[in-house]
Amino acid sequence: MPAQKAKLRGHHLICLNFFRGEGYSEDFIKSIYSVIGREKVEVVAGPDEVCKKCPSLVGNKCANDDYTNEEILLQDKEALRLLVYKPGDITNWETISDRLPLIIEEWKSEFCLNCKYLKVCFKN
Ligand code: SF4
Numbered sequence: 001m002p003a004q005k006a007k008l009r010g011h012h013l014i015c016l017n018f019f020r021g022e023g024y025s026e027d028f029i030k031s032i033y034s035v036i037g038r039e040k041v042e043v044v045a046g047p048d049e050v051c052k053k054c055p056s057l058v059g060n061k062c063a064n065d066d067y068t069n070e071e072i073l074l075q076d077k078e079a080l081r082l083l084v085y086k087p088g089d090i091t092n093w094e095t096i097s098d099r100l101p102l103i104i105e106e107w108k109s110e111f112c113l114n115c116k117y118l119k120v121c122f123k124n
Contacts, residue, residue, distance in 0.1 A: 005090070006038040009048040010076030013041065013083060013096055014107055016050075018121035028053050041096065043080065045087040046073075066116060075111055082107060 008016070016036055023029040031053040051057045061069040080086060082103040083096065112118050 004038060005040040005042045006035040007042045007044045007049050008035065009044055009046060009051070010079035010083075010085070011072065011111075012048060012050055013043065013085070014079050014100070014104075015117075015121075017093075017097060017100060018117075020120050022117070022120060024055055028055075036093070039092060041091050041093065043085045043087050043089045043091065045076070078110060079107070 016032065019032055019036065021029055021033075023032060032050055035050055047057055047060055047062070051062065056062055056064040062072040063069070064072070067075075083099050085091065108122070112121065115121075
C-alpha cells in the first residue's frame with residue numbers, strides 16, 4: 001500500500017498539476033500518478049520521490065539536459081515563495097490548486113515560457 005503522503009519539492013507542487021501522462025518511462029509515469037493520487041502532500045527540499053524514479057537524478061542532483069541543478073533549486077524556491085510553503089509543511093492538492101490561479105501568471109512568465117512542456121501544460 002503506498003504511503004499516504006506524497007513528499008514533493010517546490011516546483012513539483014506546481015508542475016504536477018499539469019501532468020498529462022508524459023514522462024521518461026512507464027514506471028516513471030506510474031510513480032507520478034501514484035504521487036498525484038495521494039491525499040496529503042509533504043513539502044520537501046531537494047530531490048523528492050518523483051526525482052528518485054527519474055533517470056536525471058545523479059548523485060542527489062538533477063542532471064536534466066534542459067536545466068542545471070541550480071536552476072531547478074531556484075524553481076523550487078520560487079514555487080515555495082509563491083505558494084507560501086516551506087519544507088516540512090503538510091498540505092493537499094485541493095489547497096494547492098486553490099492557490100494556483102493567484103500565482104500561475106507569475107510562474108509562467110518566470111519559468112514556463114522556455115520550458116519544452118509549455119504546450120503540454122497550457123494547450124490553449
Ligand atoms: S531529477 Fe530533475 S528532471 Fe528528474 S524529476 Fe527531479 S527535478 Fe525533474
